[in-house]
Amino acid sequence: xxxAWEELKRDCAGCHACPLGETRTxxxxxxxxxxxxxxxxGEGPGEQEDLQGEPFVxxxxxxxDDMLAMIGLDRSRVYIANVVKCRxxxxxxxxxxxxxxxxxxxxxxIALIRPKLIVCLGRIAxxxxxxxxxxxxxxxxxxxxxxxxxxxxxxxxxxxxRDPGKRPExxxxxxxx
Ligand code: SF4
Ligand code: URA
Numbered sequence: 799x800x801x802a803w804e805e806l807k808r809d810c811a812g813c814h815a816c817p818l819g820e821t822r823t824x825x826x827x828x829x830x831x832x833x834x835x836x837x838x839x840g841e842g843p844g845e846q847e848d849l850q851g852e853p854f855v856x857x858x859x860x861x862x863d864d865m866l867a868m869i870g871l872d873r874s875r876v877y878i879a880n881v882v883k884c885r886x887x888x889x890x891x892x893x894x895x896x897x898x899x900x901x902x903x904x905x906x907x908i909a910l911i912r913p914k915l916i917v918c919l920g921r922i923a924x925x926x927x928x929x930x931x932x933x934x935x936x937x938x939x940x941x942x943x944x945x946x947x948x949x950x951x952x953x954x955x956x957x958x959x960r961d962p963g964k965r966p967e968x969x970x971x972x973x974x975x
Contacts, residue, residue: 803832806906810883816899818842818884818892824851828879828907836871836975837913838862839904840880841922841954842892848885853878858955862919865955869972877911879904881926897926915975916947920954939971950974 810827813819826843829852846856854862866872882892882900892900908916918924924932928942928949938952952971953964 799832800910802910806903806910810903813883813900813903816882816884816896818882818886818896818900821887822884823848825883826851826853826880826885827883827903828853828877830873830877831875832877832911834875834877834911835914836876837908837911837916838876838878838919839916839923839927840878840919842880842882843885844889844956845885853880854955857959861955861958865969865972868969869975871975877907877913879907881923891922897922901926914948916944916949917972917975918949918951920951920957922954924951938967939974941974 807827811825813825822843826847840853843853844856844858846859847853853859862878863873866876881904882896883903886892886896916927918927921932921934924934924937928944928951932951934951934953939950941948941950943949950971953968958965958968
């Protein structure tokens with residue numbers, strides 16, 4: 799790991815810049831290949847992630863792994879992070895002040911990874927990274943350009959667990975990669 803990554807992880811590890819820092823069990827920094835071509839960004843840690851300190855390790859994570867496998871990818875070849883690094887209590891949406899407080903960590907991750915493509919998993923990440931007015935049902939699978947980088951959003955794996963009928967659309971989105 800480069801010195802810059804070590805420094806970023808060290809800086810982030812003790813973060814209490816927003817109230818989520820008070821209620822977390824473990825901070826969930828992110829995992830994967832540190833010079834990945836594709837970065838996936840979720841919303842925030844859930845219960846299992848909070849306990850284990852790793853993103854997407856619960857039921858939604860299993861589905862994400864399956865979807866990556868379907869397009870010939872796996873966790874070791876991409877990077878996976880979240881908009882907020884600490885679990886919102888009861889899995890509520892992260893609030894604007896929490897997202898704003900946490901944004902610098904994600905921006906520093908993006909600056910180090912320099913991914914070619916970013917895929918937002920779900921509405922919260924899409925609103926944070928593509929457009930505050932993003933409409934996931936209408937705009938999933940479309941490419942946008944932000945900071946000279948191609949970025950799209952697809953359905954969050956948790957949404958696909960609740961509504962399996964959306965899975966073919968999500969698969970088509972990921973095939974775009
Ligand atoms: Fe810090 Fe982000 Fe955790 Fe808030 S959610 S305490 S800003 S790391
Ligand atoms: N949902 C997310 O958005 N991120 C995770 O890490 C796990 C579930």
